[in-house]
Amino acid sequence: MTTPLKDRHRAIWASGDYATVAADIIPSLGPLLVEACGIGPRQRVLDVAAGTGNAAIPAALTGADVTASDLTPALLETGERLAGARGAKLTWAEADAEALPFADGEYDCVLSCVGVMFAPSHQVAADELVRVCRPGGTIGLLSWTPAGFIGQLFAVMKPFAPVPPPGAQPAPLWGDEAHVRTLLGDRVTDVTVRTQRLRVEAFAAADGFREYFKRNYGPTLAVYRALQDDPARTAELDAALDALAARFRAADGSMDWEYLLVTAARADG
Template structure:
C-alpha cells in the first residue's frame, strides 16, 4: 500500500512540475471557442454555481463568468492559477473563486454545484475512476456536467502514440488520458449519471508547416519540454531526428489549408 501511495503522490508531483513548465497562454490561445461551445451545450445560466475542474489558465472559468455564473476555478498547479488570475484581470471581470485542489479529492460538500465543467483538464488525474466519482459527487441532483477530451483515434491521440515510442519516462495505459475520449469508458467513469450526450467538434490551429508546429510544441508544451530535455541528455541525435520525423509525418495527415485539425469529444450529462 505504501508503495502504491508513493507512486500516486509522485505522479501528482510530476503533473505539477509538467504544468508549471512551458507557455500555456500561448498553447491555449485556440481553446476559447471550446469553452464557448461547452458552456452553450450545457445550457449555462446566470447565477448558477459552477465548478471548473483542472481549470488551467482559466479560459472556461472566465467564459462562464461572462455568462453571469458564480464560478469556482480549481487546479492542482499554483503557476496555472496565478496565470488564470492574470487572465481574469485582463478580461476586466472579477468574482471568480480560484482554488488550489486535486480532481481526485474535490474540497467541496456533496451536491454543491449546478454545473461542473472541465476542458481537457480532468483527463490528467491519475486515478480516473476516483476523479469521475468526485465530479459527480459535487454535482447537485439534476445538475449538468460538461467536459471535453481527446479521442485516441484522432490527431492528439495519434500524436501521443508517437510520443509514447520515444518517451523516456514510464507510463501506464490504465492512467491514459485518452480513456476519457472513448464514449463507453466515459460512461463507466461517471457513475450516477442518468442522462448523457456526446458530440464532436474540431479545433483549427493555423500552421505554416508540420515542422513549425513541432518546434512550437517542443519549446512551449511542458511535457514535450521534459521529454526533449531527457532525450538530449542521452546525446542521441538520431533518436531525436527520428522522433521529429515520425511526429511531423502524423501531423501532415491532419493539416489542411495550413490548419491543423484537432478533433475532440464533448460530453454533456445530467445527474
C-alpha cells in the first residue's frame, strides 16, 4: 500500500542506521522473543515489521520456516545481507503491517519485536496479526512501555515533532498491558504478560545517547530535520533529550529500558 503516510514511515525508517541500533542496543531482544514463543524446526513463522531481522534471523536459525516482513525495503535488504552472513535462510517480503499479503491462518507463530507497535492504526494491525495466525498458533509481541525509556523518548520528542495524522496512535501504547489485551480481545487465550528491562551500557558520555540517536535512529532524525531551520528549538530538544537520559542514567552510566513481553494462543474458531 502506498499513501503519503506510508511513504513517510518508509522514509523515516530508511534514514539513519537502524541495523546499527539493533546490533548495538537490542541484539538480545529478538532471541528472547523467539524463545518465549517456543519457536523450533519446521514451524511456519511470520515476523511483522521485522526491520533488519532482529527476531526473524534467530527464529530461522532454530530451523523454522520464517518470513520477515516490513514496510521498508531498505531494512529488508540489510536484513537479507545480515542473514546471509549468519547462514540463516528465510524469506524477506515487503508488507504493510495493516494489510498483510498473507492468507488467513497461514502461520504457526506470528511475532513482532519493537516493530508492529509503530503501525499507526493499532486495532487494524492487531487484527492482521490474529488473522494470519492459525487457530492454536502463537502470537508474540515485544514492545517498549509508555513509562520506560523509549516510551518517554517519544513523549519528550512529541512537542517538537510535526503533528501526526488524524487517527495515528502513539507507538508505546503497545507496551500497555490493558491496551494490548483490548486489541487482541477474546480471539486469543493463554495470555502471558511480563514487564522486563533491558540493560543498556552503550552510552558512556553524558550526551552519548543524544548524539547516537541523532545519527542512527530514524524517528529522532525526523524530528531534528523538522527543526533544522530553528536553532533555538533544536537546542531545546538537545537539552530535553539530555535531561531524559540523565533521569534514567545510573551512577555507572548504564540505563534500564522497560518493555512488555506478551505471548498468546490464537483461539479456535
